[in-house]
Amino acid sequence: MSGRLSQGLYHAVLWLVALVFFAPVFWIVLSSFKTASQILAVPPLLVFRPTLANYARLFAQPAFEHHFFNSVVLSVLAVLIAVAVSFLAAFAFSRFRPGATNFLMFLLLSIRMLPGSAAILPVYLMYVAFGWKDSYIWMTLFYAMFSIPFSVWILKGFIDGVSPRFDETGIVNGASWLSIIARLTFPQVLPGVVAALIFNFIFVWNEFLFNYIIGGINTANIPVLLATNLSHGGGIDWTFLSSLTTVYILPPIIAVYFFQRFLLVGMTFGTVRGEV
Amino acid sequence: MSLAVSSRRPFASRHRSGLIAFFGRREVLPAVLICPVLLFFIVWDTIPTLWLLGLSFYRFSLTSGRPPIFSGLYNYTSILNDAETWFDLSRTFIFVLLAVGIETVAGMLLGLLFWRSDRLPGRRVALTLLFAPMVVTPVAAGTFWRLIYDPTFGILDWFIRSLGFAPVRFLSDANVAFSAVLAVDVWMWTPFMVLMALAALASVPKAELEAAEIDRLTWLQRFRLVILYHGKFILMLGILLRTIDAFKTMDLIFDMTYGGPGTATELVAMTLFRRAFEDFNMGSSSALAVILLLISIAFTVTFLYVLYLRERKAALA
Numbered sequence: 001m002s003g004r005l006s007q008g009l010y011h012a013v014l015w016l017v018a019l020v021f022f023a024p025v026f027w028i029v030l031s032s033f034k035t036a037s038q039i040l041a042v043p044p045l046l047v048f049r050p051t052l053a054n055y056a057r058l059f060a061q062p063a064f065e066h067h068f069f070n071s072v073v074l075s076v077l078a079v080l081i082a083v084a085v086s087f088l089a090a091f092a093f094s095r096f097r098p099g100a101t102n103f104l105m106f107l108l109l110s111i112r113m114l115p116g117s118a119a120i121l122p123v124y125l126m127y128v129a130f131g132w133k134d135s136y137i138w139m140t141l142f143y144a145m146f147s148i149p150f151s152v153w154i155l156k157g158f159i160d161g162v163s164p165r166f167d168e169t170g171i172v173n174g175a176s177w178l179s180i181i182a183r184l185t186f187p188q189v190l191p192g193v194v195a196a197l198i199f200n201f202i203f204v205w206n207e208f209l210f211n212y213i214i215g216g217i218n219t220a221n222i223p224v225l226l227a228t229n230l231s232h233g234g235g236i237d238w239t240f241l242s243s244l245t246t247v248y249i250l251p252p253i254i255a256v257y258f259f260q261r262f263l264l265v266g267m268t269f270g271t272v273r274g275e276v
Numbered sequence: 277m278s279l280a281v282s283s284r285r286p287f288a289s290r291h292r293s294g295l296i297a298f299f300g301r302r303e304v305l306p307a308v309l310i311c312p313v314l315l316f317f318i319v320w321d322t323i324p325t326l327w328l329l330g331l332s333f334y335r336f337s338l339t340s341g342r343p344p345i346f347s348g349l350y351n352y353t354s355i356l357n358d359a360e361t362w363f364d365l366s367r368t369f370i371f372v373l374l375a376v377g378i379e380t381v382a383g384m385l386l387g388l389l390f391w392r393s394d395r396l397p398g399r400r401v402a403l404t405l406l407f408a409p410m411v412v413t414p415v416a417a418g419t420f421w422r423l424i425y426d427p428t429f430g431i432l433d434w435f436i437r438s439l440g441f442a443p444v445r446f447l448s449d450a451n452v453a454f455s456a457v458l459a460v461d462v463w464m465w466t467p468f469m470v471l472m473a474l475a476a477l478a479s480v481p482k483a484e485l486e487a488a489e490i491d492r493l494t495w496l497q498r499f500r501l502v503i504l505y506h507g508k509f510i511l512m513l514g515i516l517l518r519t520i521d522a523f524k525t526m527d528l529i530f531d532m533t534y535g536g537p538g539t540a541t542e543l544v545a546m547t548l549f550r551r552a553f554e555d556f557n558m559g560s561s562s563a564l565a566v567i568l569l570l571i572s573i574a575f576t577v578t579f580l581y582v583l584y585l586r587e588r589k590a591a592l593a
Contacts, residue, residue: 007395039423106580113520115526121561121562126327177305222413249416
């Protein structure tokens, strides 16, 4: 009996910890259902009559549609390109181990270890010189390039885990390398591909600095809208910001719920495997 | 003997001539496969980096409209002789040290707490809530923390005042702003260290824990001799990844304080941002970027070294 009680207490503590970490997020979600004066009320309101007016106003704004569309297109396209080319390279690195494998893997990783402003500075100079700023194509390609290191690292880990005997069997049975890659290896590393897609998507989705620097009014995504709306202009429109933020942070949180078993792989470049 | 070899040759392809055959050759194939990544890499990394390296030896400002003037090591010496650089760097390292330290300790404690949570009702939802801070858009997180920190209608300030303390201007008081930003970083990334701690704990063999219990090791001994012995590489990887990420902190600062008030929350990534995209002093900022590049390379090498150590240990075991 006391065992069950202590177990119940233990579980209550765990839920409390989870809720404490979620509280700031919850507060903004709550605020998005308030009117402007309710958001700024002192003392803060916990009980109130929720309104959907903020969302109605948000979805009616052409600026929201435009930037949200940008966020979706940039992240989906960049991630698909990145994972496709990374898969091929990861296969080559894993199976043929060309001479420069270790060095190239190191170079790839070092791109992601660099502070964002240092990574974007030379690209900015190049984009200005060639007139590539504020273009969908060049923005997508840059994001794709920035998603490659992570994808190659994750996918190489997964392909290393597939025995080369499958390849040998394939060759003996007369398969071409194309079908070995596409029909033998790919299905077995599908979890890795999904993990690479999801976590690169979250990265590009949340990315602000690069878009701010090499983008413009055409290609700006929602994080740019969020950040510039804050730092410029006097009064802050909290109803707009809270509803926009709520809509925008939903996809990554949903992704964590559905792909929780990839969280560890996704947050560690594939260097730590397992589930929590 | 081999069962896999069937006479049907299920993968036999119909086209075995010309280009496909050429690309399929073992000497050619790896190059073909790596080619697209290499192309991306050369256009968006190698060329820009060489450009950056070159420009760091020139005096060049985008606003002046004059062509770059070669100035040798001038940019580097002026950065290294500038006291402000060292203030920014030391502020950044203090930030990294405090953030990673607090997150590691808190993450390990919470990881131990969540270790036996297998039968927690609604575990998946609870963990999603717990891990949410690290996938939330950093710029958005900055936004709502500004609402929470607001000195007139923020919930935190209301809480402090209702306890009878003087109101705190979290983000505009130079003495508090650094801690306020640090606190947000801790909130965002402690869940990551919880994740790493859980991974480390999961790598400990059950049998050894049971043996330790039978041998009546104290909790501290169990932690040191069994858990740390097996989990240390995963923890080290976690700490390193977090160190690198904390060193890069930028979005949060941009949104919450923009480096201010004064230079209270100015971390190097922000300094570089200002120098490059506010002052457009490209020569000097290139030199600073090269210095940051060298620091990041040092981090990367350390990370790879720990990976290598882990692999070697796994190979010996």
